[in-house]
Amino acid sequence: MAKVTREMVERSGVNVDELVERLVKNAAAELTTYYYYTILRFNLIGLEGEGIKEIAETARIEDRNHFEAIVPRIYELGGKLPDDMKEFHDLSACPPASLPGDPTDVMAMLKVLVEAERCAVRGYTHICNLTAGKDHRTYDLAQAILNEEIEHESWFSEFMGEGPSGHFLRRGETSPFVSKFLK
Amino acid sequence: MMRTFTKKELAHYNGKNGLPAYIAYNGEVYDVSESFLWREGKHQVIHHAGEDLTDSLDQAPHGAELLERFPVVGMLQED
Numbered sequence: 001m002a003k004v005t006r007e008m009v010e011r012s013g014v015n016v017d018e019l020v021e022r023l024v025k026n027a028a029a030e031l032t033t034y035y036y037y038t039i040l041r042f043n044l045i046g047l048e049g050e051g052i053k054e055i056a057e058t059a060r061i062e063d064r065n066h067f068e069a070i071v072p073r074i075y076e077l078g079g080k081l082p083d084d085m086k087e088f089h090d091l092s093a094c095p096p097a098s099l100p101g102d103p104t105d106v107m108a109m110l111k112v113l114v115e116a117e118r119c120a121v122r123g124y125t126h127i128c129n130l131t132a133g134k135d136h137r138t139y140d141l142a143q144a145i146l147n148e149e150i151e152h153e154s155w156f157s158e159f160m161g162e163g164p165s166g167h168f169l170r171r172g173e174t175s176p177f178v179s180k181f182l183k
Numbered sequence: 184m185m186r187t188f189t190k191k192e193l194a195h196y197n198g199k200n201g202l203p204a205y206i207a208y209n210g211e212v213y214d215v216s217e218s219f220l221w222r223e224g225k226h227q228v229i230h231h232a233g234e235d236l237t238d239s240l241d242q243a244p245h246g247a248e249l250l251e252r253f254p255v256v257g258m259l260q261e262d
Contacts, residue, residue, distance in 0.1 A: 125244045126244040129244075
């Protein structure tokens, strides 16, 4: 634990125990989403599915990056990950992004993907709101992740026919916003 | 006919020890027991089943539309 770091955040008025619990729940959401997206990605096949595979793959890798970026902050603030991975799965901040009953139904797949991203967007927006002007490092991290989650949502939303995303595909490297936390 | 809950009756349905998880919003009581996000009657760290969350929802990062996914099981009696 980074003692003074935690003390500074506490003094700013943030409930650090609650914040840590939120970070753990979001870390669980990222890792479980990485797992479930792996299954979704492998089932995005055929004429319709192949078109979505690339963005699903990018979102999958970036969600794993988010997990790796969040975990150090949890420990800095005096938290820890649960010893039991089953427990970790079940405390996720977002529901499982499970493969639809009919995996050839690409619209059902997109619905799962976009719902997962929307849950993440809500969660990180809330963390940003709680930490803005108070816990600068957690805010910076949550904002970086939020930037990527918003792009994921917009990519899937575009395929669902909700309108143009206004975003380009990644040009090469993944996690343009979060990568600074991974170095 | 819809059941009417007092706040004390609502508090009983806190989602713990196998009990259903009910929450109230704007006078209606919703059964959120089936939600992954309400396991053990707790939601996003600070919210608990068995309570009237009308004021809390104003600060939540989502609107009341998410409650439409859950069945209404009654009405909350006004104080």
